[in-house]
Amino acid sequence: MTTAKRDTYTPETLLSVAVRVFNERGYDGTSMEHLSKAAGISKSSIYHHVSGKEELLRRAVSRALDGLFAILDEPGAGRGRAVERVEYVTRRTVEVLIAELPYVTLLLRVRGNTGTERWAMERRREFDHRVSELLRAAADEGDLRADVDIRLATRLLFGMINSLVEWYRPHPDATAEREQLAETVAHLAFDGLRTAR
Amino acid sequence: MTTAKRDTYTPETLLSVAVRVFNERGYDGTSMEHLSKAAGISKSSIYHHVSGKEELLRRAVSRALDGLFAILDEPGAGRGRAVERVEYVTRRTVEVLIAELPYVTLLLRVRGNTGTERWAMERRREFDHRVSELLRAAADEGDLRADVDIRLATRLLFGMINSLVEWYRPHPDATAEREQLAETVAHLAFDGLRTAR
DNA sequence: CCTTGTCCCGACCGATCGTTCGGTTACTCT
DNA sequence: AGAGTAACCGAACGATCGGTCGGGACAAGG
Numbered sequence: 001m002t003t004a005k006r007d008t009y010t011p012e013t014l015l016s017v018a019v020r021v022f023n024e025r026g027y028d029g030t031s032m033e034h035l036s037k038a039a040g041i042s043k044s045s046i047y048h049h050v051s052g053k054e055e056l057l058r059r060a061v062s063r064a065l066d067g068l069f070a071i072l073d074e075p076g077a078g079r080g081r082a083v084e085r086v087e088y089v090t091r092r093t094v095e096v097l098i099a100e101l102p103y104v105t106l107l108l109r110v111r112g113n114t115g116t117e118r119w120a121m122e123r124r125r126e127f128d129h130r131v132s133e134l135l136r137a138a139a140d141e142g143d144l145r146a147d148v149d150i151r152l153a154t155r156l157l158f159g160m161i162n163s164l165v166e167w168y169r170p171h172p173d174a175t176a177e178r179e180q181l182a183e184t185v186a187h188l189a190f191d192g193l194r195t196a197r
Numbered sequence: 198m199t200t201a202k203r204d205t206y207t208p209e210t211l212l213s214v215a216v217r218v219f220n221e222r223g224y225d226g227t228s229m230e231h232l233s234k235a236a237g238i239s240k241s242s243i244y245h246h247v248s249g250k251e252e253l254l255r256r257a258v259s260r261a262l263d264g265l266f267a268i269l270d271e272p273g274a275g276r277g278r279a280v281e282r283v284e285y286v287t288r289r290t291v292e293v294l295i296a297e298l299p300y301v302t303l304l305l306r307v308r309g310n311t312g313t314e315r316w317a318m319e320r321r322r323e324f325d326h327r328v329s330e331l332l333r334a335a336a337d338e339g340d341l342r343a344d345v346d347i348r349l350a351t352r353l354l355f356g357m358i359n360s361l362v363e364w365y366r367p368h369p370d371a372t373a374e375r376e377q378l379a380e381t382v383a384h385l386a387f388d389g390l391r392t393a394r
Numbered sequence: 395c396c397t398t399g400t401c402c403c404g405a406c407c408g409a410t411c412g413t414t415c416g417g418t419t420a421c422t423c424t
Numbered sequence: 425a426g427a428g429t430a431a432c433c434g435a436a437c438g439a440t441c442g443g444t445c446g447g448g449a450c451a452a453g454g
Contacts, residue, residue: 008431026308028225032412044414045432053412083391109306111223144391148381155364156357156385163356184345188353192389194280194341205401229442241444242402250442 011049011059014039018056019102027057027106028113054116061110061120064103067096068127077134083143086134087186090161093131094182097164105165128158157189208246208256211236215253216299224254224303225310251313258307258317261300264293265324274331280340283331284383287358290328291379294361302362325355354386 017039021030032053036043050056071077076088097104107124110117132154138144144153164181171177214236218227229250233240247253268274273285294301304321307314329351335341341350361378368374 024308025310026223026225028223029308029310031410033410041431042433043412044434047413048431111221111226113222113226148385152378152381153385155360156382159360159363160353160357163352163360166356167352181349184349185353188345188350188389190389190391192385192387194387228440230440238401239403240442241404244443245401 009039009041009045009049014046014049015056015059016102019060019106022057022060023102023105023109027110054114057106057110057114058116060103061107061116064100064107065120065123065127067100067104068093069123071096072127072130081143082134082137082141086131086138087190089131089134090157090186090189091182093161094164094185095178097161098168098170098178098181101165101168101170108162108165128154131158160189161185206236206238206242206246211243211246212253212256213299216257216303219254219257220299220302220306224307251311254303254307254311255313257300258304258313261297261304262317262320262324264297264301265290266320268293269324269327278340279331279334279338283328283335284387286328286331287354287383287386288379290358291361291382292375294358295365295367295375295378298362298365298367305359305362325351328355357386358382 018030018035021034021038024030025034030053032043032046035046035053035056039046050059071089071092074088074092076092077085079085080088107120110120112118112121132151135144135154135157136150139146139150144150164185168181215227215232218231218235221227222231227250229240229243232250232253233243236243247256268286268289271285271289273289274282276282277285304317307317309315309318329348332341332351332354333347336343336347341347361382365378
């Protein structure tokens with residue numbers, strides 16, 4: 001079963017163009033006219049492939065959310081000491097965020113103006129909550145500093161990771177770079193910036 | 198010289214309403230109609246106080262930028278070892294970010310669609326660069342881990358700090374809470390999350 | 395009383411928004 | 425060749441966009 005080569009748009013290829021423009025101009029700042037110029041087809045032709053602007057948003061954030069939630073089902077997130085599971089999830093979150101960069105970028109920027117956006121925000125909160133539980137478990141096992149509030153630490157940790165979408169621009173063919181980035185993030189989060197005292 | 202009490206809007210009081218709505222709906226997602234409903238005056242009356250939507254944005258991000266740049270002129274940012282200056286700027290950035298939370302929030306979300314937005318992004322990059330130079334100096338003095346790339350560390354540090362705007366909601370009358378938050382952020386960034394090994 | 399200026403309003407402007415529609419092109423299958 | 429259909433288009437829809445305009449309400453000063 002081979003996928004026939006197409007020189008026309010599919011919902012998926014159209015999505016990749018749309019997400020790029022959404023991230024450049026913001027979702028609300030992007031008109032269907034902008035999308036049609038970027039895709040090289042007329043505005044009305046877009047509606048042959050997708051039902052409208054909001055479906056493009058829904059497809060994009062769904063892809064991002066699926067990638068993130070899949071991390072929690074991986075073996076590394078479910079066995080070992082909690083602190084090791086947190087480190088694993090941290091690293092993998094960085095990797096997924098990079099692998100699906102434009103989609104996660106869009107996810108992290110939704111403001112809640114539409115039903116789709118509110119649904120995405122809720123799912124994202126759920127993911128954060130699952131990781132927060134892991135951090136809590138690691139604290140209970142004595143592997144995290146006792147003087148730091150867990151909810152605060154969770155938010156700062158995600159703040160650091162999620163900020164990647166604001167500045168990281170991947171090199172092509174640089175899987176090593178990606179792994180090292182994940183390593184550095186985890187290293188910084190758990191061991192800090194300062195030299196050992 | 199006393200400021201006469203007013204029961205009508207000034208550009209400043211109107212700004213505080215506008216910024217709140219901008220942050221709730223996004224700048225592009227906010228119409229002048231939205232602002233007029235939130236302010237309780239008609240759409241056309243807004244133009245009696247400000248020249249238009251973009252002036253509101255410019256006033257808001259200017260206020261945020263002025264607060265941030267003022268940190269760099271404070272004595273604590275200019276004397277002592279570089280690593281201490283960085284810690285000071287980190288703490289003060291958190292404090293200013295909280296003190297001017299809605300304005301900084303708006304600043305951190307501009308996408309560059311208009312001239313005002315691009316100007317704001319450029320000024321913000323300049324601030325980041327100034328702090329990055331401090332980190333570089335601290336690394337040269339041997340006070341930061343040698344195995345971490347400075348530009349990467351700068352971005353992660355700012356990512357962590359700036360993420361505050363996404364979740365921190367200040368209590369009224371909680372200056373102690375604010376100082377402790379700044380302390381925790383600095384502590385986490387420089388000493389890490391893990392218990393001492 | 396009348397003027398002056400501040401503050402505000404409803405009505406309206408041209409432009410643009412997301413979306414729809416009727417119809418044309420171009421490829422696939424028989 | 426002819427039928428069927430996926431892909432696409434220009435034109436237009438009602439709604440809403442940011443912004444303008446002429447004028448009314450009201451307080452202060454004469």
